[in-house]
Amino acid sequence: MGNAENNVIEMQDVTKTRGRRQIGPITLTVPAGYVVALVGHNGSGKSTLLNMLTRLSLPDAGHIRWFGREYDGELPSEIRQWIGYMPEHFYSEENRMTAEQAAAFRAHWYSGWDEIRFRELMEKFEVPEHTKLSKLSKGERRRFELAAALAPHPRLLLLDEPSSGLDPFAWKMMLEELRDCMRNEKTTIIMATHIIDEIKRLADYIVLLHEGRHLGCAEKDRLLESGKELWFEGTEEDASDLPCVLERSREGLLQRVVTMEAAAAVEALEEAGIRILRTRALELDEIMMHWAAGRLPQEMTSERKGNEA
Numbered sequence: 001m002g003n004a005e006n007n008v009i010e011m012q013d014v015t016k017t018r019g020r021r022q023i024g025p026i027t028l029t030v031p032a033g034y035v036v037a038l039v040g041h042n043g044s045g046k047s048t049l050l051n052m053l054t055r056l057s058l059p060d061a062g063h064i065r066w067f068g069r070e071y072d073g074e075l076p077s078e079i080r081q082w083i084g085y086m087p088e089h090f091y092s093e094e095n096r097m098t099a100e101q102a103a104a105f106r107a108h109w110y111s112g113w114d115e116i117r118f119r120e121l122m123e124k125f126e127v128p129e130h131t132k133l134s135k136l137s138k139g140e141r142r143r144f145e146l147a148a149a150l151a152p153h154p155r156l157l158l159l160d161e162p163s164s165g166l167d168p169f170a171w172k173m174m175l176e177e178l179r180d181c182m183r184n185e186k187t188t189i190i191m192a193t194h195i196i197d198e199i200k201r202l203a204d205y206i207v208l209l210h211e212g213r214h215l216g217c218a219e220k221d222r223l224l225e226s227g228k229e230l231w232f233e234g235t236e237e238d239a240s241d242l243p244c245v246l247e248r249s250r251e252g253l254l255q256r257v258v259t260m261e262a263a264a265a266v267e268a269l270e271e272a273g274i275r276i277l278r279t280r281a282l283e284l285d286e287i288m289m290h291w292a293a294g295r296l297p298q299e300m301t302s303e304r305k306g307n308e309a
């Protein structure tokens, strides 16, 4: 492994049995300043992974290091205060508190709690003042949770489906705020999400979980650059000879090929003097579908991040 001091999270062969499903083994390194999107169908283990990173849930096996150190029991408070967490389901114990009371309660845990920032965010997100959390709408409650998660300037932000319940305006505001955190505070973000647009706009890396199995980690830009659909005049043999072909078919006089090595495929066709008549970049959701079906080349999904590259 490269410069371990720069790693915010290191998971080594982490497993957890949840009901009848085993999650993992997960081996994952997240260096400082990156945004990692956790992606996978319902029940694939995204929340379980985040819960293990907050220590709300303990792994059955494997090792987790936070900011370079492993801890046995609860995370010490000096580590917890670097971590902002927005769960998918909110804590019901706080339902009878107003947003301000809940914030004051949380501020005790975070020495870096920035009340001015919290109030600015509450205003920006238009969270109703002096109202019990139980009386907030789902989207308002999520906006409060986001403001509270950001108020202590966390070094690591764990977000579980952050956009759930947000209207498009609030969603855009959330994206802007997260972008600012990444830019100005170099916050490391690990977020579970189903929203392709969110992944496209925020993530540097994508981690795919499928039915509890960790299918790897891929660099988003590389996936998007590499996946193309090509149409060209040629034979079936020309099509099948191309690198990393995921799909191919004949459309009239043309060959249609879906490849995850677009640059090499185009070069091979050009060298053979074959005319490419049309190209289309694959959408991220199409690439994810191929990935979940195990069709992506292994070296593309076992990306080593940052200093490990």
Ligand SMILES: Nc1ncnc2c1ncn2[C@@H]1O[C@H](COP(=O)(O)OP(=O)(O)OP(=O)(O)O)[C@@H](O)[C@H]1O
Residues within 6 Å of the ligand: 018, 019, 020, 021, 040, 041, 042, 043, 044, 045, 046, 047, 048, 049, 088, 192
């Ligand atoms: N408290 C629990 N007790 C037993 N099994 C659980 C518990 N919580 C989750 N599970 C199971 O663990 C597996 C992973 O669940 P998890 O919530 O981590 O998935 P997820 O990817 O976050 O799903 P979603 O997209 O629906 O939020 C599922 O099979 C789920 O049924």
